[in-house]
Amino acid sequence: MSWMFDNVGRLMARLQKPANRSEPFTQNDPKALRDTLRRGDVLLVEGKSRISGGIKYLTQSTWSHSALYVGPMASAATEGEPHVLIEANIDEGVVSAPLSKYLHCQTRICRPVGLSQADCEEVCRYACERIGLGYDFKNVIDQMRYLFPWPVTQRRRRRAIALGSGDPSRIICSSLIAQAFDAVRYPILPKITRVESQTAQREIAEIRHSSLYAPRDFDISPYFMIVKPTLARGFNYKDMVWADLPQDHTAQLTLAPEIEVPIAEAACAGVPG
Numbered sequence: 425m426s427w428m429f430d431n432v433g434r435l436m437a438r439l440q441k442p443a444n445r446s447e448p449f450t451q452n453d454p455k456a457l458r459d460t461l462r463r464g465d466v467l468l469v470e471g472k473s474r475i476s477g478g479i480k481y482l483t484q485s486t487w488s489h490s491a492l493y494v495g496p497m498a499s500a501a502t503e504g505e506p507h508v509l510i511e512a513n514i515d516e517g518v519v520s521a522p523l524s525k526y527l528h529c530q531t532r533i534c535r536p537v538g539l540s541q542a543d544c545e546e547v548c549r550y551a552c553e554r555i556g557l558g559y560d561f562k563n564v565i566d567q568m569r570y571l572f573p574w575p576v577t578q579r580r581r582r583r584a585i586a587l588g589s590g591d592p593s594r595i596i597c598s599s600l601i602a603q604a605f606d607a608v609r610y611p612i613l614p615k616i617t618r619v620e621s622q623t624a625q626r627e628i629a630e631i632r633h634s635s636l637y638a639p640r641d642f643d644i645s646p647y648f649m650i651v652k653p654t655l656a657r658g659f660n661y662k663d664m665v666w667a668d669l670p671q672d673h674t675a676q677l678t679l680a681p682e683i684e685v686p687i688a689e690a691a692c693a694g695v696p697g
Contacts, residue, residue, distance in 0.1 A: 454527050456653035461523070461533060464544040465493040465651070466601055466642045467509065470530035487532065489513070490597050490639040491521065492604060494548040510551040512597040518557040534648040536610055543608040550604040560594035560635075598641065602634040611647050612637065 461467070468487040491511035500507035500520045507520035539547070595603070602612055614629040642648050665671070 453653060454524070456657055457527070457531070457533075458523060460651060460653040460656045461493045461508070462535065463493060463495045464536055464539055464547055466534040466536075466648065467491045467493055467526065468532040468534060468639050468643060469526050486530070487639040487643060490601055490642060491526075492548070492551045492601050494520075494552060497552070510548075510555065510600070512554075512557070512559055512595050512600045514559050514561075517559045518554045518595065518600060520552075520555060532643060533651040533653070534642040534645070535651050536605070537647060537649050539608075539610055543610065546608050547604045547610070550607045551600060554595065554600060557600075558594040560596050560599070562594075596635075598637040598639050599634040601642070602632075602637040606631055606634060612645050613641050 467490065469489040469491065470486050471488040489511070491509040493508055494510055496506035496508055497520055498506075502522045502524075505522040505524055508523050509521045509525070510518065511521055512518045536544075605612055609631075611629060612632075614631055617628045617630065619626045619628055643650070
């Protein structure tokens, strides 16, 4: 059956071509993104290809791809730029990539809260050691079958599908990252069972199978913090320059808090007293 999924994979690779040339709603600041990312961060990407559109539709999410930030890799670079991401993509399988690959895309940083330094190193090492694995096309097909709104219950759909090819040499992007965090028992969206006892109530966590994860799960996980480079570097709305205001008036707005205005003059100027 592997030949059939390889053929499907080639078809899916052709669907990787951009469906449109639209620019992201907000442009990425390359320096801000580089300065903000830390080892162990998950970078979510809003892809523009046709297959990305399908993933976003089925998952009801903005994000169609995920990559793990591991920091500069000494042995990998593109035109002098070090590779800092580990990802699994349809064209190449598990590879490393430079950050510039996604500067033209809408992105989001998801940071694991409280992850120890030792566990962070283990997560990054786990992902790096998977470089060279193939892409699991059957996993993508199974996810589509699971997420597509068939007129049956979710539990029956879960039972009706196999979780990927079962081949340890093949994987998808979100599964790769999920497995890396599972290796150190860091939660993403575990199944929680509440156990009652005579003394207290306990919550028992159970790891979900990595093949069931989608990029959006890192976004909605209660254990990952959303980090926005603009805010992380220090944001002051008074510093913004507005197109509909004269430059000198904008400067006055910026200086306004530092200028003392007499109460009478303030009232004449329409400034609240």
